[in-house]
Amino acid sequence: MLITGLVIAGGRGERLGGIDKGLIPERGIPAAVRVAATLRETCPIVLVSANRNLESYGSMDFDAVLPDSLPGFAGPLAALLAASEYGVTGTLVTVPCDMPTLSPEVPRSLLHRLEADPELDLVYANSGDVPQYLVAALRTTCLGGLDEFLATGKRAVRRWYEQIETAACSFEDPKALGLVNRNSADDWR
Numbered sequence: 001m002l003i004t005g006l007v008i009a010g011g012r013g014e015r016l017g018g019i020d021k022g023l024i025p026e027r028g029i030p031a032a033v034r035v036a037a038t039l040r041e042t043c044p045i046v047l048v049s050a051n052r053n054l055e056s057y058g059s060m061d062f063d064a065v066l067p068d069s070l071p072g073f074a075g076p077l078a079a080l081l082a083a084s085e086y087g088v089t090g091t092l093v094t095v096p097c098d099m100p101t102l103s104p105e106v107p108r109s110l111l112h113r114l115e116a117d118p119e120l121d122l123v124y125a126n127s128g129d130v131p132q133y134l135v136a137a138l139r140t141t142c143l144g145g146l147d148e149f150l151a152t153g154k155r156a157v158r159r160w161y162e163q164i165e166t167a168a169c170s171f172e173d174p175k176a177l178g179l180v181n182r183n184s185a186d187d188w189r
Contacts, residue, residue, distance in 0.1 A: 002090030003111065005039030005046040006066075007032050008079045008134055009057070009097035020053050022097035033060050034100035041104040042111060043093055047086070049079030075155040076134050077146060084143040092143075096134045101178030106171065110137035113169045121164040127174030133157040135179065 009022030009032045022032030036046045040061075048062045051073060057065045066086055068078040076096070083092055091114065093107050106125055113123045114137045121142035125135035134157065142164045149160050171177055 003043045003045075004083070004088045004090065004092050005036070005043030005107075006079065006083050006088075006092055006094045007035045007039065007046065007048045007062070007097050008076050008094055009048055009050045020050075022048070022050065023053060023056060026100035030060065031100040032057065032097040035095050035097055035102060036061055038102050038104050039093060039095060039107060042107050047083060047088070048097075049076075049082055070150060074150065076157055077150055077155060077160055080143060081146050081150060084140065084146060089140050091137060092140050093137045094134055096181065098181050099135065099178055102135070103177040103179075106135060106177055106179055107137065109171070110135070110169055113137075113167065114139070117167070119165055120167055122161065122166045123169050124161070124166065125179055126168035126170040127177075127179040128171075130174075131158070131168060132179060132181070133161065 022030060024031050026034050032048055039046045045063050047064045047066055048057050049066050050057045051067050054065055054067060064086065066082040068074055068082055069085055070078045093111065095102060110123045110125060114120055122136055122138035125132040149163065171179055174180055
């Protein structure tokens with residue numbers, strides 16, 4: 001089975017005053033590169049979804065940089081659409097760039113759960129009681145109607161998940177696994 005990783009780094013960084021979170025250093029290495037290293041443990045191909053600083057991302061350890069085809073920072077579902085338009089097939093594993101300390105155990109567990117149940121389209125991480133919708137493994141066949149969903153103006157990831165067969169994969173100790181988003185300056189400190 002072909003497995004591709006996608007680091008989602010295409011946001012505006014509004015909660016950080018417009019800073020591109022994927023370029024924030026984590027122990028001297030850009031956060032997106034740290035996430036890519038985690039994905040490379042299970043994914044032979046790793047892409048990055050980015051809408052700014054494309055040259056910077058292009059010089060990093062990614063097989064391709066995918067800007068959104070939709071205008072105006074259309075959200076993380078636009079990153080999935082870009083992967084589909086790029087021609088990704090098989091299984092796609094997604095992780096947002098603001099989880100630079102994510103354990104490789106998380107993508108492995110998601111893939112295992114997805115492979116164990118052929119009825120599922122997508123498995124996402126659940127850290128405690130908090131769904132981490134963008135930490136997911138999905139069969140790319142479920143991306144077929146995503147363009148139509150986005151054309152209606154809908155952007156909520158959880159609403160799109162209602163259109164496909166999904167399941168949550170719960171993790172007991174999310175902090176120890178790095179399964180926590182860094183959304184503020186304090187989180188990055």
